[in-house]
Amino acid sequence: MPVNVLMPALSPTMEKGNLAKWLKKEGDAVKSGDVLAEIETDKATMEVEAIDEGILAKIIVAEGTADVPVNDLIAIIASEGEDPATVQASGNGAAKAEAPKEPAKADTAAQNTTPGGGHMSHERVNEAPDGAKPGASAASSGGRVVASPLAKRIAKLEGIDLSAVSGSGPQGRVIERDVRAAIASGSAKVGAPKAAAPASAPAAxxxxxxxxxxxxxxxxxxxxxxxxxxxxxxxxxxxDGMRKTIAKRLTEAMQVAPHFYLTVDCELDALMALREQLNKSAGSTKDGKPLFKLSVNDFVIKAMGLALMRVPAANAVWAEDRILRFNNAEVGVAVAIDGGLFTPVIRKADQKTLSTISNEMKDFAGRARAKKLKPEEYQGGVTSVSNLGMFGIKHFTAVINPPQSSILAVGAGEKRVVVKDGAPAVVQVMTATLSCDHRVLDGALGAELISAFKGLIENPMGLLV
Structure with missing residues (x-):
C-alpha cells in the first residue's frame, strides 16, 4: 500500500516548518535511511531520513515552501509492486492532497527518530495506531485533554474549554492553531474571568x-x-522564523512567568589567577594548538552548575500543575548569531571539568552560527547564562527562556575600589544578576542560589574538586 510522507515534527513544540530542499526527486528509489529532504525550523536546518522503502511517486509540497503545518502531506511513496504513476494518497492523506489549504486535521503517524536527530512522519493508508481517529476531540482519551503547553497557556488566558476543541496535532493533540481557531469561531466555551465581579456590576x-x-x-x-x-x-x-519565535516566546515569558531579580558583585582576582595558571598548563595537540583555553564564561557555567546542586530546590522548572526537580545541572548558554540567538545546553555541568565545558562550548558556538545544532542540543535546561561582558556591559537583566526557571546575566569584569580590612583596595569585580521565576524560586531560595554561585566564583578552587 502507498505510504503518505508527512511534515515531520523536529521538536516537541514545532507546529510549522519550511521545506527547504528535496534531496530525492519523483521516480527515485527510496530505502530506509535515505535522506529525503531538508526541513528548516526557526532554529536549524535538519536532514530527514526515510523509514520506508519504495519509489518516491509524488512530491506534494514543492521545495522552498514556507510554514508547512506539522503532519501535512508532503509526498507519497509507492510500495513494492505498486505503479508510481497511478498511486494516490488515500485516508487522511487524500483529504490533505485535495484541500492543502485547509487546517491540518489530526493524523495517525509513526515517528522515527533518526541518528541525525531528525524525524520523518509516515502514514500507512487505513492504519491508525491504538484506534485513534483523525479530528478526535482532545478529551476523547479517557476524558484527559492532550494539548501542547503553549495551547494550554493560551486557552487558560482566553478562558477556552480545551475539552471542546478538536486537536490537529499528532494523535489528536491540541496545538496552538486549534485554540486560535476555536477563539475565532467561538466553537469552544469562553469562560468568565477568574476574579469575581462586584455584586452591583452588570453581567456583561x-x-x-x-x-x-x-x-x-x-x-x-x-x-x-x-x-x-x-x-x-x-x-x-x-x-524570519527565528525572530518570530523569539518574539513570541519571550513575550509569553514576561506575561506568564513572574520575574524578580537579584544582583551580586563577585571578586575575580583569584579566578583570573587560576585561569592563567590552568591555561599555561594546557598541553598541545599534534598541530601545536592548545588542548583547551579557558574563558571566564567557562568558570561561570561550572559555578552555576555546582550552585544548582548545592541548592537542589532551585534546580527545578515549572510544569503548570507541578514542579520538576532535576538530578543533574543543565545550564544553557546564550550564543548570539545573525538575527537572533541559540541557547545550547551543557548537560551535567556540575560533573564536567572546565576543559570539557570549554571545548563543548566552542563546538556548540561554531555549529550554532552555522545553524547546525540539533534540537536536543538547545532544548531543555534549568537555567541559562547570558554574558555581555565582552561588550563592556557592566550590568543588565535577562528574560527567562521558558521552560527554564532562571537566567544569569553576567557583566564585564572591571577594576573597582572596595574596602578591605578597613582600607581601600583595588580588585577586579564582575556584576551578575539572576532573573528568577517566582513560581519556582522564592526570594530566599533565589538569594541562596546566587550566593552559592558568588562563593564558587570568589573561591574557584572549589570548581576543580
Whole structure:
C-alpha cells in the first residue's frame, strides 16, 4: 500500500516548518535511511531520513515552501509492486492532497527518530495506531485533554474549554492553531474571568473589560506603527522564523512567568589567577594548538552548575500543575548569531571539568552560527547564562527562556575600589544578576542560589574538586 510522507515534527513544540530542499526527486528509489529532504525550523536546518522503502511517486509540497503545518502531506511513496504513476494518497492523506489549504486535521503517524536527530512522519493508508481517529476531540482519551503547553497557556488566558476543541496535532493533540481557531469561531466555551465581579456590576461587564485588555496585550498593528512615521524614512525587514519565535516566546515569558531579580558583585582576582595558571598548563595537540583555553564564561557555567546542586530546590522548572526537580545541572548558554540567538545546553555541568565545558562550548558556538545544532542540543535546561561582558556591559537583566526557571546575566569584569580590612583596595569585580521565576524560586531560595554561585566564583578552587 502507498505510504503518505508527512511534515515531520523536529521538536516537541514545532507546529510549522519550511521545506527547504528535496534531496530525492519523483521516480527515485527510496530505502530506509535515505535522506529525503531538508526541513528548516526557526532554529536549524535538519536532514530527514526515510523509514520506508519504495519509489518516491509524488512530491506534494514543492521545495522552498514556507510554514508547512506539522503532519501535512508532503509526498507519497509507492510500495513494492505498486505503479508510481497511478498511486494516490488515500485516508487522511487524500483529504490533505485535495484541500492543502485547509487546517491540518489530526493524523495517525509513526515517528522515527533518526541518528541525525531528525524525524520523518509516515502514514500507512487505513492504519491508525491504538484506534485513534483523525479530528478526535482532545478529551476523547479517557476524558484527559492532550494539548501542547503553549495551547494550554493560551486557552487558560482566553478562558477556552480545551475539552471542546478538536486537536490537529499528532494523535489528536491540541496545538496552538486549534485554540486560535476555536477563539475565532467561538466553537469552544469562553469562560468568565477568574476574579469575581462586584455584586452591583452588570453581567456583561467582565467581557467588556476583557476586550481592551486583550487588545493592549496584542500591541499595535503593523499599519498603526507605520502611522507614526513618514513614508520613506524606513525600510521594512520581513521576520524570519527565528525572530518570530523569539518574539513570541519571550513575550509569553514576561506575561506568564513572574520575574524578580537579584544582583551580586563577585571578586575575580583569584579566578583570573587560576585561569592563567590552568591555561599555561594546557598541553598541545599534534598541530601545536592548545588542548583547551579557558574563558571566564567557562568558570561561570561550572559555578552555576555546582550552585544548582548545592541548592537542589532551585534546580527545578515549572510544569503548570507541578514542579520538576532535576538530578543533574543543565545550564544553557546564550550564543548570539545573525538575527537572533541559540541557547545550547551543557548537560551535567556540575560533573564536567572546565576543559570539557570549554571545548563543548566552542563546538556548540561554531555549529550554532552555522545553524547546525540539533534540537536536543538547545532544548531543555534549568537555567541559562547570558554574558555581555565582552561588550563592556557592566550590568543588565535577562528574560527567562521558558521552560527554564532562571537566567544569569553576567557583566564585564572591571577594576573597582572596595574596602578591605578597613582600607581601600583595588580588585577586579564582575556584576551578575539572576532573573528568577517566582513560581519556582522564592526570594530566599533565589538569594541562596546566587550566593552559592558568588562563593564558587570568589573561591574557584572549589570548581576543580
Amino acid at each position: 461587564a467582565p467581557a467588556q473589560a476583557a476586550a481592551p485588555a486583550k487588545a493592549a496585550a496584542q500591541g499595535l498593528t503593523t499599519d498603526q506603527v507605520r502611522g507614526f512615521y513618514q513614508k520613506g524614512a524606513y525600510e521594512e525587514v520581513p521576520l
